[in-house]
Amino acid sequence: MSRFAQRRDKIRRNLSKRNVDALLVTDFTNVAYLTGFTGDDSYLLVTKDRDYVVSDQRYTTQLGEECSDLELSIRGPGKKMLPFVSRLLTKLKIGQLAVEAQSMTIAFHAALAEAAKNCELVPVSGWVEKLRMIKDKDEIARTRVACDQARRAFEVVRATLTPEMTELQVAADLEYQARRFGGIGMSFPPIVAVGARSALPHASPTTQKIGADDFTLIDWGVNEGLYVSDLTRILVTGKISPKLRKVYGVVLKAQLAAIKAIRPGVTCEAVDHVARSIISKAGYGKRFGHGLGHGTGLDIHEGPRLSQGQSTVLAAGMIVTVEPGIYLPGWGGVRIEDDILVTRTGHEVLTSVPKELEACLVG
Ligand code: ZN
Ligand code: ZN
Numbered sequence: 001m002s003r004f005a006q007r008r009d010k011i012r013r014n015l016s017k018r019n020v021d022a023l024l025v026t027d028f029t030n031v032a033y034l035t036g037f038t039g040d041d042s043y044l045l046v047t048k049d050r051d052y053v054v055s056d057q058r059y060t061t062q063l064g065e066e067c068s069d070l071e072l073s074i075r076g077p078g079k080k081m082l083p084f085v086s087r088l089l090t091k092l093k094i095g096q097l098a099v100e101a102q103s104m105t106i107a108f109h110a111a112l113a114e115a116a117k118n119c120e121l122v123p124v125s126g127w128v129e130k131l132r133m134i135k136d137k138d139e140i141a142r143t144r145v146a147c148d149q150a151r152r153a154f155e156v157v158r159a160t161l162t163p164e165m166t167e168l169q170v171a172a173d174l175e176y177q178a179r180r181f182g183g184i185g186m187s188f189p190p191i192v193a194v195g196a197r198s199a200l201p202h203a204s205p206t207t208q209k210i211g212a213d214d215f216t217l218i219d220w221g222v223n224e225g226l227y228v229s230d231l232t233r234i235l236v237t238g239k240i241s242p243k244l245r246k247v248y249g250v251v252l253k254a255q256l257a258a259i260k261a262i263r264p265g266v267t268c269e270a271v272d273h274v275a276r277s278i279i280s281k282a283g284y285g286k287r288f289g290h291g292l293g294h295g296t297g298l299d300i301h302e303g304p305r306l307s308q309g310q311s312t313v314l315a316a317g318m319i320v321t322v323e324p325g326i327y328l329p330g331w332g333g334v335r336i337e338d339d340i341l342v343t344r345t346g347h348e349v350l351t352s353v354p355k356e357l358e359a360c361l362v363g
Contacts, residue, residue: 163211214238
């Protein structure tokens with residue numbers, strides 16, 4: 001049985017528990033996770049005994065290659081998706097249909113309810129997302145590739161960095177190198193923020209020159225094809241000021257301590273607390289205004305979330321970022337981010353870009 005079929009079987013077990021006849025998967029990322037099909041505009045219907053991909057003729061060949069074990073329900077040109085889905089539901093005598101509440105718009109829900117009049121729609125949440133939190137061997141291997149591509153792209157950009165380059169040029173170079181090393185693109189538009197601009201946790205690159213201040217924050221990741229990586233490093237292009245040394249030291253200490261705390265059985269909020277208490281004790285508690293980290297996978301942000309109030313328990317196979325930061329308006333921000341795999345006995349750091357402050361000195 002393929003790993004995709006195994007995933008669908010796990011979803012199937014929810015059907016009788018929730019007393020529904022089928023789940024209609026309309027989130028394209030969830031469809032990819034459950035089928036291996038990487039195109040879009042396609043739904044997956046998981047019933048008690050069979051699974052159907054509802055797609056159109058553009059994808060017939062790709063579907064045959066990527067998920068030959070599935071029943072295909074291909075609509076012809078000019079045939080609208082929802083009436084087509086409705087006919088399939090009627091044919092299969094689906095009365096109670098679970099739908100993905102988290103990703104469905106109100107408009108889509110109304111249109112589906114109108115098209116599938118004989119079905120009762122039952123909103124369910126997180127069925128697929130919960131499975132996606134635990135990565136299998138293949139997903140972990142792909143994430144390793146994404147981490148490695150991110151490292152290699154960064155190394156080239158770092159080696160060719162000049163004070164005259166702008167934030168935008170550095171971001172463009174990162175993306176170009178990521179593709180040269182085999183990635184299909186970035187995990188998200190990279191953040192390249194010089195000096196004071198790095199105090200904005202989500203700064204977009206501008207025409208600011210790298211040489212305009214002592215340091216630059218770079219937050220980037222690569223999509224290897226399906227799975228993504230996510231890192232943040234500081235590059236020191238000027239001198240290491242006492243303030244930078246102090247702030248950087250606190251963030252690094254918090255990050256290393258939080259990574260050390262990662263193992264199965266520990267709650268997400270406990271890991272967040274390890275980093276947060278170190279930053280608070282140093283007097284910067286109010287300057288760490290975001291959660292400690294997030295899961296990565298097919299999406300850049302997925303479960304679990306490492307933050308306050310998150311009681312989810314870490315389990316082997318989860319991949320999370322650990323990214324504490326201190327942001328001082330007018331001066332700048334320091335964030336250090338790595339991707340961590342939860343293993344049976346503890347954890348493994350998947351990203352390997354050096355992060356001791358001296359190692360961040362350029363030139
Ligand atoms: Zn990041
Ligand atoms: Zn992140």
